[in-house]
Amino acid sequence: MALGGTFRVMLAVCPLLTTFACVSQTNAPAPATDSPQPRTATYSCADGARITIENLGTSVRVLGPDGASEDLPASPANQSSRFGAAHDAIVIDGRDALVMKSGKTPLTCTR
Template sequence: MALRRTFRVTLALLPLLTAAACVSQTKAGNQAAASATDLTAPQPRTATYKCADGGTMTIENLGTSVRVLGPDGVSQDLPASPANQNSRFGEAHDAIVIDGRDALVMKGGKTPLTCTR
């Protein structure tokens, strides 16, 4: 008799335990997403990046475009591409993709370069 009662109680509690486990995982997932958001915070107005080749560059975020000041002192403006983006900029054969603290710099005819702020 006790075994039958234990079985019924287990069957009744199983959906509740399953739901509780799902809620716990969802909260943990949201906390992980919040941590990732901290790492991918919007780029500051002006940021200096150190590149894998040992050089540095400064990127000034102008909203719909960026101004890139390379290690050679040459400044280049790149519009958002497509126009509604705030992380991809480029024209012709040059482009920059900003992802959190990293920037991938692509220049025509050269190997892409990773830079970190």
């Protein structure tokens, strides 16, 4: 008789345990590099230069150390961390930005 009761309890508990195992973790902490891009941020680059990136939503405006500016659209259009046009691009990852200019070595910059 005890074996039959144990079997019934196991039948009731198994679906419950399966449900708990399938629940997603929505409150897990974000990765350390995942900090939101502010509207305007100044970055210090590995070569000693400083650039300012203005986040316009679907594009960014990059102001170089010489005062020149360049607008780069999101690439592809549906995301918010990669921007580029022609042979120039910027990839933003948390506090870091990888700046790629045509004919130059990629440059890492940090805000």
